Amino acid sequence: MDLAYPADAEEFRAEIRSWLEENLPAGWFDEGFSMTPEERSAFNAEWTTKLYEGGWICASWPTEYEGKGLSILQNVVLNEEFARAGAPLRADFFGDTLVGPTILQWGTEEQKRRFLPGILRGETSWCQGFSEPNSGSDLASLATKAVRDGDEWVINGQKVWTTQAQHADYVFLLARTDPGAPMHAGISYLLVPMRQPGVEVRPIVQVDGSAEFNEVFFTDVRCPVDNIIGGENNGWKVAMTTLGFERGSSATTGYRRFLKEWDRIVAEARAHGRGDDPLVRDRLVRSWQDIKLMQINGFRVLTDALNGTHEAAKLNACNKMFWSESHRRTMELALDVMGLDAQILVGTGDVEGFLPGNRRGRDDYPVGDLQASFFFSRSETIWGGTAEIQRNIVGERALGLPKEPKVDRS
Numbered sequence: 001m002d003l004a005y006p007a008d009a010e011e012f013r014a015e016i017r018s019w020l021e022e023n024l025p026a027g028w029f030d031e032g033f034s035m036t037p038e039e040r041s042a043f044n045a046e047w048t049t050k051l052y053e054g055g056w057i058c059a060s061w062p063t064e065y066e067g068k069g070l071s072i073l074q075n076v077v078l079n080e081e082f083a084r085a086g087a088p089l090r091a092d093f094f095g096d097t098l099v100g101p102t103i104l105q106w107g108t109e110e111q112k113r114r115f116l117p118g119i120l121r122g123e124t125s126w127c128q129g130f131s132e133p134n135s136g137s138d139l140a141s142l143a144t145k146a147v148r149d150g151d152e153w154v155i156n157g158q159k160v161w162t163t164q165a166q167h168a169d170y171v172f173l174l175a176r177t178d179p180g181a182p183m184h185a186g187i188s189y190l191l192v193p194m195r196q197p198g199v200e201v202r203p204i205v206q207v208d209g210s211a212e213f214n215e216v217f218f219t220d221v222r223c224p225v226d227n228i229i230g231g232e233n234n235g236w237k238v239a240m241t242t243l244g245f246e247r248g249s250s251a252t253t254g255y256r257r258f259l260k261e262w263d264r265i266v267a268e269a270r271a272h273g274r275g276d277d278p279l280v281r282d283r284l285v286r287s288w289q290d291i292k293l294m295q296i297n298g299f300r301v302l303t304d305a306l307n308g309t310h311e312a313a314k315l316n317a318c319n320k321m322f323w324s325e326s327h328r329r330t331m332e333l334a335l336d337v338m339g340l341d342a343q344i345l346v347g348t349g350d351v352e353g354f355l356p357g358n359r360r361g362r363d364d365y366p367v368g369d370l371q372a373s374f375f376f377s378r379s380e381t382i383w384g385g386t387a388e389i390q391r392n393i394v395g396e397r398a399l400g401l402p403k404e405p406k407v408d409r410s
């Protein structure tokens with residue numbers, strides 16, 4: 001098997017590498033580099049503009065929508081180089097990775113012109129309004145309703161676990177538009193402005209003190225009829241595309257963050273005199289093997305994309321199940337090797353980076369890196385489809401097992 005990339009992909013790699021070296025703050029690549037909370041927020045504020053000017057946000061999008069039209073391999077190289085440098089590549093996860101690509105695939109020309117520029121420039125932030133109190137894994141049973149009133153949809157209902165709803169300008173929301181139709185058939189995918197009367201966002205505070213997700217209540221909330229993506233009552237198909245992007249978004253780079261973290265855990269094991277403990281060593285090796293498997297699984301996804309064999313749904317379900325469960329085990333190991341030290345709050349309380357995994361609790365509950373990662377790992381087997389649901393997908397679609405029996409809800 002030849003894992004080398006072609007020469008033109010390597011040329012592109014060099015171009016990105018030098019852009020990163022020129023644009024990241026001085027000292028970024030040095031051992032022990034850190035920023036104060038003030039420096040970090042100044043960096044975050046400037047970085048999105050730099051990314052936009054460099055053309056790196058959503059660079060795989062076609063040039064007619066202000067992307068760079070990167071090939072699949074170029075896009076992989078771009079992701080790899082940003083991951084290697086530890087530099088954020090996104091303006092807004094939900095916009096860049098989920099709703100943007102969904103609009104590109106399903107939106108009308110007018111919708112693309114209206115919504116994509118705001119995502120590319122990092123000007124519009126988004127949240128995902130799928131889950132409800134009684135509809136998570138069983139998403140098609142959702143009860144939020146949208147009723148047409150002239151040129152508008154009027155939305156009533158409740159969503160839950162809505163990450164970043166407190167900051168979002170828009171929600172991409174699933175609502176029932178035909179209550180008489182079979183469960184999957186009567187749903188539509190709507191783009192709804194969040195800053196309007198009738199939208200109430202209530203934060204859900206977690207055990208580490210952070211509150212990045214919310215309950216969101218909709219009472220007679222409105223959006224234009226034209227804000228429907230993929231047509232009336234076609235929302236289920238559109239939503240499945242969004243979930244596909246969510247499950248596969250970091251296929252070839254995701255393992256890197258785990259590898260970096262693994263190095264930290266090995267250092268903690270040594271520092272705590274556990275480096276010679278055969279049981280600890282055994283668990284460390286198992287984690288390392290898992291990370292290597294994640295890397296190989298990433299190559300599988302890439303090969304599928306390059307060859308156009310369209311197995312992504314199956315592969316992504318396998319991978320999501322595997323990395324999320326493995327990471328949970330690894331973080332349990334991390335806390336085990338730290339022993340009682342793991343109970344001491346050693347973080348700074350500031351929120352670093354752009355991704356939820358980097359959170360640091362709050363001032364009076366300042367978790368450190370590994371503690372934050374431990375807490376977040378508990379959620380990774382849940383968001384984006386639970387590990388059990390991924391198993392169902394793998395069983396039915398990849399292994400051809402019989403379909404799960406339907407539950408009678410009458």
Ligand SMILES: Cc1cc2nc3c(=O)[nH]c(=O)nc-3n(C[C@H](O)[C@H](O)[C@H](O)COP(=O)(O)OP(=O)(O)OC[C@H]3O[C@@H](n4cnc5c(N)ncnc54)[C@H](O)[C@@H]3O)c2cc1C
Nearest residue numbers: 128129130131136137161162163379382383384385386388
């Ligand atoms: C950190 C985080 C962020 C999130 N952000 C968002 C967001 O921004 N927007 C959004 O819409 N949602 C979000 N979610 C919600 C997430 O999508 C749901 O939690 C997830 O789909 C599971 O639904 P549920 O919580 O209702 O659990 P349930 O569906 O009630 O599941 C409970 C348990 O039963 C198991 N189970 C259920 N059905 C089956 C089955 N058929 N076979 C086997 N086992 C089954 C599940 O695996 C799970 O263990 C987020 C969740 C988390 C943890």
